[in-house]
Amino acid sequence: MPDITPRYLVPFHPKDVAHRFTDVLIIGGGLAGLRAANAVDPSNSLIARRYGHLGRAR
Numbered sequence: 001m002p003d004i005t006p007r008y009l010v011p012f013h014p015k016d017v018a019h020r021f022t023d024v025l026i027i028g029g030g031l032a033g034l035r036a037a038n039a040v041d042p043s044n045s046l047i048a049r050r051y052g053h054l055g056r057a058r
Contacts, residue, residue: 022047 022045026036029050040046 020047021045025049 024040024044024046026033026046026048029048033048033050037046037048
């Protein structure tokens with residue numbers, strides 16, 4: 001049976017990386033990102049990602 005160990009380009013362990021859970025993830029800003037964020041139901045959690053910065057809305 002072949003070895004099915006995950007291989008990555010850089011060594012890391014998944015437990016050392018921060019995990020964020022959300023209902024909606026918007027990648028990109030500007031008018032389209034704003035429009036998409038505005039259309040999300042307020043009962044859902046939202047993360048918007050733009051220009052390398054991670055922000056949480058609502």
